[in-house]
Amino acid sequence: MVATDxxxxxxxxxxxxxxxxxxxxxLNDELCDDLLPAADRVKYHIDKxxxxxxxxxxxxxxxxxxxxxxxxxxxxxxxxPQAKGKKWVKPEEKKEKTVYDDEFDKLLAxxxxxxxxxxxxxxxxxxxxxxxxxxxxxxxxxTSCSRPGNETGLRSPGFDVRANKEIEILDMDExxxxxxxxxxxxxxxxxxxxxxxxxxxxxxxxxxxxNITSAMVDNTSVKTLEMCNCSITxxxxxxxxxxxKTNKTLESLSLETNKINGKKLRLIVQALEFNDTLKxxxxxxxxxxxxxxxxxxxxxxxxxxxxxxxxxxxxxNGGARNSADRIIMRNNDVARKKRQGLS
Numbered sequence: 001m002v003a004t005d006x007x008x009x010x011x012x013x014x015x016x017x018x019x020x021x022x023x024x025x026x027l028n029d030e031l032c033d034d035l036l037p038a039a040d041r042v043k044y045h046i047d048k049x050x051x052x053x054x055x056x057x058x059x060x061x062x063x064x065x066x067x068x069x070x071x072x073x074x075x076x077x078x079x080x081p082q083a084k085g086k087k088w089v090k091p092e093e094k095k096e097k098t099v100y101d102d103e104f105d106k107l108l109a110x111x112x113x114x115x116x117x118x119x120x121x122x123x124x125x126x127x128x129x130x131x132x133x134x135x136x137x138x139x140x141x142x143t144s145c146s147r148p149g150n151e152t153g154l155r156s157p158g159f160d161v162r163a164n165k166e167i168e169i170l171d172m173d174e175x176x177x178x179x180x181x182x183x184x185x186x187x188x189x190x191x192x193x194x195x196x197x198x199x200x201x202x203x204x205x206x207x208x209x210x211n212i213t214s215a216m217v218d219n220t221s222v223k224t225l226e227m228c229n230c231s232i233t234x235x236x237x238x239x240x241x242x243x244x245k246t247n248k249t250l251e252s253l254s255l256e257t258n259k260i261n262g263k264k265l266r267l268i269v270q271a272l273e274f275n276d277t278l279k280x281x282x283x284x285x286x287x288x289x290x291x292x293x294x295x296x297x298x299x300x301x302x303x304x305x306x307x308x309x310x311x312x313x314x315x316x317n318g319g320a321r322n323s324a325d326r327i328i329m330r331n332n333d334v335a336r337k338k339r340q341g342l343s
Contacts, residue, residue, distance in 0.1 A: 195223050209232055214239060
């Protein structure tokens, strides 16, 4: 054999042609090439031929027959259903009877004695208010449920049992006969007899709304301004912001049921930082839905004001509503201390 630089060069075709199968297998066992696949490197190869697949149906049938033919052993115990332990009995609920239960039973007995035909809706609503059923409503006023055509929810009674006074039922379809031009002239002239203005249900153009807010900037007589359902849009909001920052006489402002979006409502509430005379602000029931971010900003803006004691908005976020409620309670407490001369 001729010596070469590489010891494996002699493994050529002529070399393997002179070997028998046994010598080739022996050589394969001695040589190991990691580049070969695992199936080629393995030394053991099975010579058994493949069999047919298992017949599942036949095997299942055989197992069933074998199970039926098998004999039961001596340790076999037949199953008998039986209940273990004591049977559970629901304990009786012990409910303490309160004074309200006695009043309810008494009122119910009186109602049954009177008969359904003699009970008015106002009496039923008054009973619901005594029992606290009106607490199921949201932050919207009870009087808003009494508007014509609204058949859902509780109707507010004509008499407030808790406050011991008559409730003024609002009519959103009532025709307002106010002379807008004449009223605007009175605002511009600062008429001392004009203290309460109601523009409700009167569609106003943006120009007219701007004229009203501009006149209210220097007015020192008007204390209440109601502009509900007047088709006020976002374009007229800047006038209200300027009015709230400069007017020091206005105590109540109602802008409910208009077309003001959440971002503009936020700017209106933020203007209260520069106002310490407004006591009531109503901006609920707008055409556009207020977002969660706007509600959180509105609640945060109320912190900087200590004069507003009544505030209405259709809250969607519970956290923002709770924050606003706490601020309004704080303002009411501040107003109470001022009335009593404690601060």
